[in-house]
Amino acid sequence: DTAVSQTPKYLVTQMGNDKSIKCEQNLGHDTMYWYKQDSKKFLKIMFSYNNKELIINETVPNRFSPKSPDKAHLNLHINSLELGDSAVYFCASSQVGGLMDEQFFGPGTRLTVL
Amino acid sequence: GQQLNQSPQSMFIQEGEDVSMNCTSSSIFNTWLWYKQDPGEGPVLLIALYKAGELTSNGRLTAQFGITRKDSFLNISASIPSDVGIYFCVPTDSWGKLQFGAGTQVVVTP
Numbered sequence: 001d002t003a004v005s006q007t008p009k010y011l012v013t014q015m016g017n018d019k020s021i022k023c024e025q026n027l028g029h030d031t032m033y034w035y036k037q038d039s040k041k042f043l044k045i046m047f048s049y050n051n052k053e054l055i056i057n058e059t060v061p062n063r064f065s066p067k068s069p070d071k072a073h074l075n076l077h078i079n080s081l082e083l084g085d086s087a088v089y090f091c092a093s094s095q096v097g098g099l100m101d102e103q104f105f106g107p108g109t110r111l112t113v114l
Numbered sequence: 115g116q117q118l119n120q121s122p123q124s125m126f127i128q129e130g131e132d133v134s135m136n137c138t139s140s141s142i143f144n145t146w147l148w149y150k151q152d153p154g155e156g157p158v159l160l161i162a163l164y165k166a167g168e169l170t171s172n173g174r175l176t177a178q179f180g181i182t183r184k185d186s187f188l189n190i191s192a193s194i195p196s197d198v199g200i201y202f203c204v205p206t207d208s209w210g211k212l213q214f215g216a217g218t219q220v221v222v223t224p
């Protein structure tokens with residue numbers, strides 16, 4: 001039933017480790033996104049993919065590498081984790097990624113880097 | 115760069131009261147959205163505004179897209195406990211990229 005799902009829900013790890021967050025949508029949408037929400041609740045887009053192609057790449061460190069094996073999945077891999085990477089990461093999807101498309105968000109993954 | 119101001123930052127209200135919040139921007143936008151984030155969940159779209167001056171309602175929610183295309187407000191009438199959460203104004207650029215405001219935290223007490 002779940003439209004946009006993310007795993008894991010919580011991720012606690014040590015500085016310097018590499019970790020991945022997975023996202024899947026069963027809405028048949030063409031566009032998927034990753035957002036980061038910091039401790040002050042600011043939500044900012046990181047990446048968007050349309051049909052497995054990178055469309056938006058904000059000024060995100062290249063330690064973050066999104067991977068889209070097919071249009072229903074967009075995973076986020078983070079290398080050499082830093083304390084400042086602690087945040088809640090949200091995946092979202094929309095039909096085609098246009099101006100009038102509603103974006104549907106997943107439940108979020110809370111990443112804590114110790 | 116573009117500045118987006120959302121106010122108030124937080125509101126503590128009693129059940130049954132009306133709530134108002136607004137956003138102003140230094141830039142013009144073609145679309146204004148309002149999202150709500152429940153505790154521990156992702157944001158959910160409440161209302162979408164596509165034309166300057168447009169006034170739209172969704173149940174107890176009413177939102178308007180300012181005539182200058184630089185502002186928007188959201189009203190919630192007769193608040194209930196499930197209205198608790200963070201409300202975000204989200205103007206959208208011509209590429210469909212969402213620009214989230216800082217959010218208004220709403221707490222409803224019985």
